Amino acid sequence: MSNLHGFPVDLPRNPEDISFGALVVARAWKYNGLPHWVVPGFYLGSDEHGHWLHQPAGSLVARPGAAHLAQTNALCLIPFEGSWVATLYADPADDFDVYIDLSHGIGWRPLQQGGWEVNSVDLDLDVIRSRTRGTFLDDEDEFEEHGLSMGYPEELKAEIRAASGALLDAVRRDEPPFNHSHRQHWLDKANQLHIA
Numbered sequence: 800m801s802n803l804h805g806f807p808v809d810l811p812r813n814p815e816d817i818s819f820g821a822l823v824v825a826r827a828w829k830y831n832g833l834p835h836w837v838v839p840g841f842y843l844g845s846d847e848h849g850h851w852l853h854q855p856a857g858s859l860v861a862r863p864g865a866a867h868l869a870q871t872n873a874l875c876l877i878p879f880e881g882s883w884v885a886t887l888y889a890d891p892a893d894d895f896d897v898y899i900d901l902s903h904g905i906g907w908r909p910l911q912q913g914g915w916e917v918n919s920v921d922l923d924l925d926v927i928r929s930r931t932r933g934t935f936l937d938d939e940d941e942f943e944e945h946g947l948s949m950g951y952p953e954e955l956k957a958e959i960r961a962a963s964g965a966l967l968d969a970v971r972r973d974e975p976p977f978n979h980s981h982r983q984h985w986l987d988k989a990n991q992l993h994i995a
Contacts, residue, residue, distance in 0.1 A: 805832025807918050810906020813850070813879065814915050817842050820992055822914030823852050825875055825884070827900070827921045830949040835921050836862045840875055842915070843988045848976040849878035850917075853989035854886070874985050876976055877905065877917055882962045883926075884919050887982050889989075897928040897977050899966050901959045922951070922959050926966045934971045936963055 806828035817823075821842040827835040838860050840852035852875040860869050871890035878885075884905065886898045902919040910916055923942040928934045946956055975981040 810908050814907040824916045826916055826918050830920055841992055843985055849876050851876055851985045874982055882959055889986055894930050896930055897970055899926040901963050924963045926970055928970050936967055
């Protein structure tokens with residue numbers, strides 16, 4: 800990828816000196832350089848799986864031409880390695896339990912006024928665990944269409960296909976970090992944000 804695409808490249812995979820409660824803006828792009836979803840959150844810490852963010856109910860979730868306020872609390876996991884970003888929902892009334900965006904070019908940079916921004920390129924495929932529809936791979940048609948129209952390299956397509964299969968298996972087996980017992984620790988940490 801080059802800077803001609805419009806999204807930031809060659810950012811470090813991990814932030815430096817990030818503190819509990821720091822603002823983190825998760826910013827997704829499409830491969831053609833167009834902006835996609837932007838979701839603010841707050842840094843909770845890290846474990847063996849990656850960096851955890853709290854995205855509270857009421858947060859503005861926006862992309863060009865669409866915006867809404869988050870109805871429920873969520874956790875966002877930015878892994879240390881791998882081609883994905885996961886959102887884990889906290890409210891059992893929400894149909895989504897796990898929503899994993901297959902992604903590329905994940906990287907962090909500090910914001911000018913404090914806090915951080917984590918950027919990623921959304922590559923369409925999603926691994927979803929729904930409370931009503933089970934676990935499935937979504938948007939395969941979009942992945943194929945955009946692969947042609949946006950020129951995804953064959954190596955990248957193969958990487959994303961392999962990652963989606965492994966993630967689908969992990970979510971179906973309810974492995975950490977996608978299971979409820981693992982995320983409970985981070986939900987408890989999120990409650991400390993209101994105390995601090």
